[in-house]
Amino acid sequence: MKRGALLAFVLIAATVAFIVIGTVWPISTAVAFAGGERLLESSSTPEAAARNLGQEIRLKDWGKAYSSLANRSKFTEQEFVEDVTGYYPSLRTYSSLDHFEIRPLHASDSDADVEFTLDWSTVVGTLPDTRTVHVVRNGDHWEVDWPMQKKPVLPPQVIPVEYLRWDVINRGPGDDWGVQDVDGPNVRIDDMHPVQRAEGVVVLGELLNEDVLPAYVSVTATLHRKDQSAIGTESAFDRISHLLLPKQVTPFLIQFPNASLSEVSSIRMEPFSTLVSASADPVIEIDNEQLNPAPDAALTGQLINQSGQVVNVAHVLGTLYDKSGNLVWVVDQYVDRALLPQTPVSFKIPIPEDLAKKVSSQRTVVATYSFGGFL
């Protein structure tokens, strides 16, 4: 009884002591998130000015961030906010700044250039946004000259769209047992290739919708040992374009963390497909696709929305082949900006350095999602 009371007293005393210490000597991050300014430092250097701007964007303190800019007279605070968070609903709109990095590029007494990388935390992972920022000296401090990307303005026009959609009548509960349901779409795995990577086994492949109807697709793979016992079952999750129109092909990538290819005797692939209501639009053109060699190997290009509808989320999947046309790797990236009609949006998807030398050609597809609004 006495021991219990003593323990309770010690715990209460320790809690009170920590609260007092945390209040009197708080860490800078806590101060910043509580609305204080301790995290910000004097903008006495170009890096410090950029760092302060990054903190203000992270705290969504748009007023302070805007007033700290050297070129603020050229745009409004609202335009600045929209430039950072997106003019139209997109992945960026619903994200927060996870962290940022600053890399000095050039500096003189009066101005400097820094590479400003903002890592946005979104529902599909962290998406980086890298901008080269010009910083200018203003008296005893430095200010960021924000590289504003002007809101794309489209001329008023009518873009005729012939909508194409598919409707399905499924069997009803009162139907005779002999009444067949509408068959699911026929899909086919065109290619499958297991690869050993440092993180485990990766199964790559391509899936074709060989039917005349749109299909919602996914692929599951099961690795088996020689004795036919299962090592594990995984699905492609989002490393696939789930909606396939007739005769459309998607790559897929399935990861088996910590698995070893030497253990694998056979792989059982299970493609899944079901009928789904779908529209044939929008059409996305992929322009200027380029394979950039190492170092900094990447698949780059631009997406151009050829329809009149805003595309809010775009997912780019690149299939990489060697000289013989064999599948080498699948890369993907979400575009965190909305795709406006006829407005190019760039993408850059890193390619693993060790595989970049093998890559000779590529095929890129785009999966899109629209919230339903029109421009």
Added chain:
Amino acid sequence: MKLALIFVIGVGMFVAMQRAAAQGSMTVQTSVQAGSAFSIQTSGSGEATLYVIGLGQVLKRSVQLGNPVYFEAGSLCDAGHYLVVLEQSSTVETKPLDVMAVSAPGRLSFLAKPSRLPVSVHEGITGAAYVFDSYGNLIVSPMSVSFQLSNSAGSVQKSDVTTHAGAAWIEMDSTGHQGIDQFVAQAGGISSTRVIRQVPGDPCALKMSAQQTGPKLELKTEPVVDCSGNPALDGTIVTFTETYDGGQSTADVPLKHGIAEVAMPAHHGATITVASGVVLGNQIREQ
């Protein structure tokens, strides 16, 4: 002495006859048709209880022995093997009764697969018909089922098949014309219809043309058809790929009104290819 013996034997026979009459018995048909009225004749005297026991159904009647027991139409509808039990105070008598399906078909369950297939597939369509009477009993006696597959172009495939153990099945070819086919199974005036959709096969001889309009190149396919001449369905994806110095542009374009068209940037010396699924089309080199 002789008279006494005759008297004893006579009394014994009388008692035995009385007992037999009091025990009672029944006469049951070996089989009846499902849903029909039938009767069970009893003999003897006294009261008894009659049970007709089958899978999922039991009929119970109080019986005055010596009178027939009537079962009205619709009493026994499920075909199968039943047991008739006559129970008296001290004895139980059992006899079998088979309830047979009605010989006239009342319903047809028709399974047709697939609901959709490409044109010109040999034995690609299967149909299986199960013939039931009006009470839902499978008619196991051989019966002729007529299968007919017809399309909007007037093509008709017809075949008669005799059921085996209640089922008849057939395989048919899809025709060379796309469209909605009616697949009908018919037996004894009862028919069942299923819809089979014949769709075009893979595109054949995919061909495109290009026309430069300012900085853009207007690419357009000729009407896309399969090898039987059926127009490919709208929504089918056609992929245009433009390859030029160090770069590439692609667009997945759905067919609309049988053609696919897109505007891509014009690059001098670019090579443009067109494909749909695994089918490659022609190639154009921009001058």
